[in-house]
Amino acid sequence: MKGITKCFGAVTALDSVDLDVAAGGIHAVVGENGAGKTTLMRVLYGALHADEGSLELDGKPVRFGSSREAIQAGVGMVSQHYGIIPALTCLQNLILGAEGGTILNIKAAAQRAEALAKRMGFQFDWNSDASTLSPAGAQKLEILKLLWREARIMILDEPTAMLSPADASALFESLDRLAADGATIILVTHRLPEVLEHCNRVTILRGGKRIDEKAVADTTGSELAQLIVGGALDKPTTHRQISDGKTALQITDLSVKGSRGDLALKGIGVSVRSGEILGIAGVDGSGQRELFHAIAGLVKPTEGNITLDGVDFAGLSAADRIEQGVRVIAEDRHEEGVVEEWSLDENAALGLQRLSPFAKGGTVDSTARHAMAQKIAERFSTKHGGLNLPMASLSGGNQQRFVAARALCLAPKLLLAFQPARGLDLKGTQQVYDGIRAACAEGAAALVVSFDLDELLEQCDRLVAMNGGKLLEPLDGQSKDRDAIGRLMVGAH
């Protein structure tokens, strides 16, 4: 790719970027949020059209008018949000877009699918609905989709964002195998250890410009980090000694019914002191979602109590709980965090509209809201083209910064943070956790869910694990012990 330029309105997302990827091997593309990584990949995949620049494949110039043409040329992409359609079966998802005939030969397709899966060491129940797949299963299916299309160039955009550590290393094992077989893999990531351990070359993007390209063998993690951020990183804040704050959040014997009628939470008990950041480790779907929903007042527990600073939450609506100081950094930004069609201004007050300074009589004070939106956007330096533009104009990482800053803006008492650094780079992650720590220093309590155990170990004061709807506390003195927590995550003691 040469001199690729892409503008969205007034924002230049890519400024004459070059990318050279040699055949065979894993090439990493790293950079902060908004550096243009995903945009560059979408241009390569034909999903976006570059304003300027050219593409060459095997020395021949090519132009992709749509993803369809890119697929035909042997380019495949696994996007950050998987392209799996839950209503279809695994097999249907696999062959969609490359069915190979007007009438489907399901038998032959299943055989070839099985052969591909075997080659990678995967196992699938091909006729089950794709909605039953775990994140790791979806990821594997995505890789098989690329193989099904005989893609020679595979683009993976943040493939490990949703995976547990074990699944992530299994993924890299298969990628290494593919690379050894001659596939060219482009890996978009912000996790430097992945780059250092598994990639051959790395291209660094910053602010839509290509900063450098290096052989991984010739570089170090700290050098890469500096190139990405464009300056020395602040040292991570050292852990604070928590004063013996009084108990803020107290949950006893909490049970909640899941969507299928079975118990999603089974008698959970935990307490969080004011000033404390409690990390909840566990693989996706262990009950973290239901716990947060129960505390926020979105589902009614079948049993148990929740109190915050002595106030019983039973009978309080979600709005009442927000008034009590509960703030949420939601898991699914699009579903629960923002209204994408609304402006940043409007989103700033979303959920907080009944509180001062937003509320004025029965209406929302738009002057105060604008001022607040400005503060929220500045807090974690959200890059935006104007506060009156719709939320959808922001990149995913910048939306996350905005949502995180919003949760912190009005003196929270209890923070419920579900993957607060989702899709954020090193610096952004650090900023958000620093923000949470600052809120806790002023007396808030925080519950943090993440699927990245290392992130929790680094950022939280104390860890517990969830598995199958139960919450497990490690033994005394082991609350930051990686192995002990890892065992609890899979339900072993």
Add this chain to the structure above:
Amino acid sequence: MLTIALSAPLILAAMGGFTSERGGVINIALEGMMLTAACVDALAAPKFGPVGGLLIAIVAATSMSLLHWLVTQVYRIDHVISGMAINAVAAGGTNFLFLKFGDEARKGNLPSLPSWFFYTIAFVAPVLLLFYARQTKGGLRLLAVGSDPDKARLMGVQPIRVRFFGLLATGVFTGIAGVELVAYTGVFTDNMTAGRGYIALAALILGGWRAVPALLACLAFGFFSAIQVQLQGTAILGVHVPTELWAALPYLVTIIALAGFLGKNRTPAGLGRH
């Protein structure tokens, strides 16, 4: 037999709804497309014979259907609004056309194809659509686009194209459905579809957007309409039941059935999305 006669247009229209809604296009315009086809058939059949009338009616319904495609897919207007507009145009337009050109046709006994022709199509189509959805490339793509157009697009499927063919089929099915109505009664009357397009849509929803269950739902509606025709004016257990209550029966059944089926949501996730 009355049940089959009353269900056939519902089934045909519901299948038209199937090819449209499984591809993610909300289609409340089934009513208008049927009505247009019925009117055009009544005008064309005396001149061009029953086959010519059928073909011209299909062309008319299909052009309405493709208008819906153009408005919702190319110009991205809300699907419900476009559907309402089409229904309004059809209601007014057929009225106008028939007043203006329809004198001789008004006398009744329009030439038409035998009823077994329509019944065969009505009962074979759902089975064919079942096969189409499960076993063909086009069917898979239709379902994919109806579930998630964005993801389908990433897999190289073009929603706008898939939906074009879906709505083309909708036009054909609703066209046949409209002609069947005229064939059954032998005349065209103003607003003769009388909500059958909506009942067909309800049957489709009741059938969970699946072809064969939708067929069964249409049969059930046809059955209740038949009961209504037979029982009208008779007293049950000495109580005289007003005609209006019988007339409302199919609609009441719709509401009750829908309420009972709401627990399991089979709505195509991409309905109304681009």
